[in-house]
Amino acid sequence: MAPIFIIYMVEVGQYNTLKVVKEVDFGMYLDGGEDEILLPKRYVPAGLKVDDEINVFIYHDNDGRLIATTAKPVAVVGEIAMMEVADTNPAGAFLKWGVMKDVFVPISHQESRMKKGDKRMVCLFIDAKTGRVTGTEKIDKYLSNYDLTVKEHDSVDLVVFQKTDIGYKVIINSKHMGLLHFNEVFKELAIGDKLKGFIKHIRPDNKIDVSPGSMGYSRVQTEEERVLSLLKENNGYLPYNDKSDPEAIHAFFGMSKKTFKMIMGALYKKQLVTFTQTGTKLEELE
Secondary structure, three states, rough: OOOOOOOOOEEEEEEOEEEEEEEEEOOOEEEEOOOOOEEEEEEEOOOOOOOOOEEEEEEEEEOOOOEEEOOOOOOOOOEEEEEEEEEEEEOOOEEEOOOOOOEEHHHHHHOOOOOOOOOOEEEEEOOOOOOEEEEEOOOHHOOOOOOOOOOOOEEEEEEEEEOOOEHHHHHHHEEEEEEEEEOOOOOOOOOOOEEEEEEEOOOOOOOOEEEEOOOHHHHHHHHHHHHHHHHHHOOOOOOOOOOOOHHHHHHHHOHHHHHHHHHHHHHHHHOOOOOOOEEEEEEHHO
């Protein structure tokens, strides 16, 4: 017999904005189209009332019913993330999802047998037979640089996938693979770490170089306050200027000399710092 597919008016495994239609002792029911979806009382924010709209995450509970939550899952359908194995059975493994239900990863979707406590990189998808959110370690088919959906300078979401000799392989927007070079990173990253970044360069073969943070002057602005704080913590003086050794700058500030010069130039134009032969002085402390 062919599987029976249920078509929902909401997106399972995603955030949905739904209207409150009924309040009960144990929570509130939301308008899910043909069916009402329970938002349990523990997740009902103060002041929520009938006819209000609320953004919630939708998933199946252990009895197969749709349920809503304001808890934040580790990942939504289509995303790739590092998840911890909560338990296993002969059919597969259950990974901690951040909501009241774990995500099931069948043995056929494991690269190697998962054990409790393991942390694995998985992609979430809707299983065609069950309609349930399921995980897979076989993420290659979800990643391609053949048809790119990003362009240079775009802001993107990054997940650290692998450490190489020259940098970190990262997953871009859960769709593409890119490289974050070591000289762009100022702290040790772990597999599965999530960070914001932007597309720095796309090569003719569609290989992508990325940088962390935001692009251009907005990126410089985010570092200005940190540099000013360092100056204040050191009595308004730091022994670094545009003639300082790049390695010394990186060791102290955690940034490249190029970025350091951009930041100091911006602070100088704002008349917040002055330069000496041996370093930089905070102008406002004079």
